Amino acid sequence: MKKFLELISEEMGKGFEAAGYEAQLGRVTVSNRPDLCEYQCNGAMAGAKKYHKAPIMIANDVAEKLTDSAVFSEASAVAPGFLNLKVKDSFVCEYLKEMAAAEKFGVEPPEKKKTIVVDYGGPNVAKPLHVGHLRSAVIGESIKRINRYKGHRVIGDVHLGDWGxxxxxxxxxxxxxxxxxxxxxxxxxxxxxxxxxxxxxxxxxxxxxxxxxxxxxxxxxxxxxxxxxxxxxxxxxxxxxxxxxxxxxxxxxxxxxxxLDVEFDLWKGESDADPLIPGLVNRLKESGLAYESQGALVVDVKEDTDTKEMPPCIILKSDGAALYATTDLATIVDRMENLHADSLIYLADKRQEMHFVQVFRVAKKAGLVTPETELKYVGFGTMNGKDGKPFKTREGGVMRLEYLIRDIDEEMYRKVSESRHDLSEEEARKIAKIIGLSAIKYGDLSNQASKDYIFDIDRFTSFEGDTGPYILYTIVRIKSILAKYQEQGKSLENLCLEEAQGASEKDLMRQLCSFNAMMDSACEETAPHKICAYIYDLANAFNKFYHETKILAEEDQKKQAGWIALLKLTKEVLETCIDVLGFSAPDRM
Structure with missing residues (x-):
C-alpha cells in the first residue's frame, strides 16, 4: 500500500507536469502552519532557477491545473511561491478504509527479508541489574519488535559478560x-x-x-x-x-x-566466542592484517577520510590475553556462520563508539562479513537524575533496576488507588504494574537514543502530557466508549468509516493516515522515539475530537457508526504502536 504523502505528491507532480514543469517538483510535506493549510509544496521555489521564472508564477500555473483535482479540495499559491494544500475529505476517508482493511495497516513487507541480530550488550553475570542496564534493554527490545513487525527475522541476544x-x-x-x-x-x-x-x-x-x-x-x-x-x-x-x-x-x-517484559532468543555470552578466538587470530595473521606492535597483536583501521585519530585495534595484549574487541570479532564470526546474519545491531553506551568503529572496520577488512552486511551501532546516552548527573540512590550509590521498577509501581499504585476506590488491592496493583511499565519505557524511548535524559518519576507517572500513562489513559478511554456502544446492543463488526464531519475528526483521520510511513521510518532509522512522537500526536488528536463530539449520544446511527469505526481503528493503531515499544494497556484504569 502506498504511503499517504506519496499519493498526494504524485497528484501534485501531475499538476506540475500539466503546467509544463518537472513532476518531481511536486513533493508534498505536512504543513508547518496548520492554521493556514494541511499540506504544502515548495516545488515552485526549487523550480524558479531552472525555469527562469518567479516562483509565484510557477505556483499559480500549478494551482490552476489542480482546480478539478480528485485529491485536493484546495490548492492555492501564496507569495513568494508556496502552494498551500487541503485534501478532500473523501480522499482521506477512502485511504483510511484501505488502510483499515490492509494487513498491518498498509505497512509493506520488506523487499528482502533480513536476518537481524540485536546484541543488547548485556550485563556481567554475578552482578545485579542496575539502572545503567535499563536503556540497552528497553531500546533493544523495541528495535527487535519494530523490525519483526516490519517482517524481518530478528534474533535477540543478551550477550552476557561471563568470561574474564x-x-x-x-x-x-x-x-x-x-x-x-x-x-x-x-x-x-x-x-x-x-x-x-x-x-x-x-x-x-x-x-x-x-x-x-x-x-x-x-x-x-x-x-x-x-x-x-x-x-x-x-x-x-x-x-x-x-x-x-x-x-x-x-x-x-x-x-x-x-x-521489564524483555525477552531474549539467545542467552549467549563472551564465553561462547572463546573457542573461536584462535581461529580468528590465525585468520587475521594469515591475511597480513594483524601485526605485532610493542608486544601486542594489532590491526590498523585508520582510513584516509578520518578527521580524528584512529588508533589500531588491539587483538591480543602483550601477555596473549584477548580483549573485548577480540571477543566481539569472534562473535561476529559465529553470527555470520551459524545465524547467517544480514544485519548486526549493537546497543551500548555512546561512549563506546570508538570500540565499535574499530571492530566493524576489522570485520569488513578481514572479510568476516560480506560487503552487504549491515553493522550498526546504536549508542545511547545516560539516564540522569533531576540534578543532571547519572541516576543514583539517595545514599549516592547506583540504584538496582528492580528497586527503580518497585518505586514506579508503588507510585502508580498510589495514584490508581486514589482515583479508583472500586478496585480490589490485587486488581489495583496489577493495573499499576502495567501503567508503571509504560511510564518507564515511554519515558526512556520518547527520547532520541543518543541523548542523555532526566529520569523524573513525577513527570513520567503523570496522566497528563507526553507520558506513557497518558497514552494508556487514551486507549482505555476508547475501550470504554466501545464497550458502552456494545452495551447499547450494537456490534463492532462491519462498521464503515464515513467522511469527516468537522476539523478535529479530519485531523484525527489524517494522523492515522501517516502510520505506515512513520513505522517504516522508525524501522529504517532504528528510532523508537519516532513512534512515541506519533502516538502522542495521535492521542492528542483523538482527545480533541472526543471532547468536541458527543459520540454515544449521537442519534444519527450512520454517523455514530462511522465515529465508532474511527475509534476502533485509532485503538488498534495505538495498541500496535505500544506493543512494538514493549508495553500494553489495561482494560480500565
Whole structure:
C-alpha cells in the first residue's frame, strides 16, 4: 500500500507536469502552519532557477491545473511561491478504509527479508541489574519488535559478560571462604553437586568484595588472574563452579528482565566466542592484517577520510590475553556462520563508539562479513537524575533496576488507588504494574537514543502530557466508549468509516493516515522515539475530537457508526504502536 504523502505528491507532480514543469517538483510535506493549510509544496521555489521564472508564477500555473483535482479540495499559491494544500475529505476517508482493511495497516513487507541480530550488550553475570542496564534493554527490545513487525527475522541476544577476570575474582573469593568445596580439590574425580554452593544474594556480595580486595592486595589479584587462566584453560572444577555462577545469575536476570517484559532468543555470552578466538587470530595473521606492535597483536583501521585519530585495534595484549574487541570479532564470526546474519545491531553506551568503529572496520577488512552486511551501532546516552548527573540512590550509590521498577509501581499504585476506590488491592496493583511499565519505557524511548535524559518519576507517572500513562489513559478511554456502544446492543463488526464531519475528526483521520510511513521510518532509522512522537500526536488528536463530539449520544446511527469505526481503528493503531515499544494497556484504569 502506498504511503499517504506519496499519493498526494504524485497528484501534485501531475499538476506540475500539466503546467509544463518537472513532476518531481511536486513533493508534498505536512504543513508547518496548520492554521493556514494541511499540506504544502515548495516545488515552485526549487523550480524558479531552472525555469527562469518567479516562483509565484510557477505556483499559480500549478494551482490552476489542480482546480478539478480528485485529491485536493484546495490548492492555492501564496507569495513568494508556496502552494498551500487541503485534501478532500473523501480522499482521506477512502485511504483510511484501505488502510483499515490492509494487513498491518498498509505497512509493506520488506523487499528482502533480513536476518537481524540485536546484541543488547548485556550485563556481567554475578552482578545485579542496575539502572545503567535499563536503556540497552528497553531500546533493544523495541528495535527487535519494530523490525519483526516490519517482517524481518530478528534474533535477540543478551550477550552476557561471563568470561574474564571477574570470574577469577569470584572463584578466588569462594575458595577463601569455602576451601573444602570439591571444586578446589584437584584429586576429586566424582560428580560435582547439582546445586550451587551459593545463593544469588551471596553471589552479588562476593564479587564487589573480591574486586575490592584485588585492588588492595597484589597477591589476591595474582591469585584471581591464576584462577581466570585455569578456568579458561578448562580446569574441570573451575568450569563446574563457573556453570553454577552462570545458572544462578541467569535465573535472576530472567526474573528481572521479565519485569521489564524483555525477552531474549539467545542467552549467549563472551564465553561462547572463546573457542573461536584462535581461529580468528590465525585468520587475521594469515591475511597480513594483524601485526605485532610493542608486544601486542594489532590491526590498523585508520582510513584516509578520518578527521580524528584512529588508533589500531588491539587483538591480543602483550601477555596473549584477548580483549573485548577480540571477543566481539569472534562473535561476529559465529553470527555470520551459524545465524547467517544480514544485519548486526549493537546497543551500548555512546561512549563506546570508538570500540565499535574499530571492530566493524576489522570485520569488513578481514572479510568476516560480506560487503552487504549491515553493522550498526546504536549508542545511547545516560539516564540522569533531576540534578543532571547519572541516576543514583539517595545514599549516592547506583540504584538496582528492580528497586527503580518497585518505586514506579508503588507510585502508580498510589495514584490508581486514589482515583479508583472500586478496585480490589490485587486488581489495583496489577493495573499499576502495567501503567508503571509504560511510564518507564515511554519515558526512556520518547527520547532520541543518543541523548542523555532526566529520569523524573513525577513527570513520567503523570496522566497528563507526553507520558506513557497518558497514552494508556487514551486507549482505555476508547475501550470504554466501545464497550458502552456494545452495551447499547450494537456490534463492532462491519462498521464503515464515513467522511469527516468537522476539523478535529479530519485531523484525527489524517494522523492515522501517516502510520505506515512513520513505522517504516522508525524501522529504517532504528528510532523508537519516532513512534512515541506519533502516538502522542495521535492521542492528542483523538482527545480533541472526543471532547468536541458527543459520540454515544449521537442519534444519527450512520454517523455514530462511522465515529465508532474511527475509534476502533485509532485503538488498534495505538495498541500496535505500544506493543512494538514493549508495553500494553489495561482494560480500565
Amino acid at each position: 577476570l571477574q570470574m577469577g575474582l569470584i572463584i578466588t573469593e569462594l575458595k577463601a571462604r569455602k576451601p573444602e568445596l570439591p571444586y578446589f580439590d584437584e584429586s576429586f574425580t566424582g560428580e560435582y553437586p547439582q546445586e550451587a554452593p551459593f545463593t544469588v544474594s551471596e553471589l552479588e556480595e562476593i564479587y564487589p568484595t573480591a574486586s575490592g580486595k584485588s585492588k588492595e592486595d597484589p597477591a589476591y589479584k595474582e591469585a584471581a588472574l591464576e584462577a581466570t587462566l585455569r578456568l579458561q584453560s578448562g580446569d574441570r572444577g573451575y568450569r563446574a563452579l563457573w556453570k553454577h555462577i552462570i545458572a544462578v545469575s541467569v535465573a535472576d536476570l530472567k526474573k528481572n528482565y521479565s519485569n
